[in-house]
Amino acid sequence: MSLATELKSLLVCPLCKGELVFHEAAQEIWCRADGLAFRFVTISR
Numbered sequence: 394m395s396l397a398t399e400l401k402s403l404l405v406c407p408l409c410k411g412e413l414v415f416h417e418a419a420q421e422i423w424c425r426a427d428g429l430a431f432r433f434v435t436i437s438r
């Protein structure tokens with residue numbers, strides 16, 4: 394199951410508050426402005 398669209402729209406970069414790019418296959422979220430990648434974990438129920 395992928396992240397909800399509403400959740401994605403709420404998330405911004407913690408550094409620059411900019412838009413984030415989701416790469417769900419790699420379980421990473423990228424900030425292009427900062428050149429940073431954040432890892433996220435999807436919990437299945």
Ligand SMILES: [Zn+2]
Binds near residue numbers: 409424427
């Ligand atoms: Zn950023």
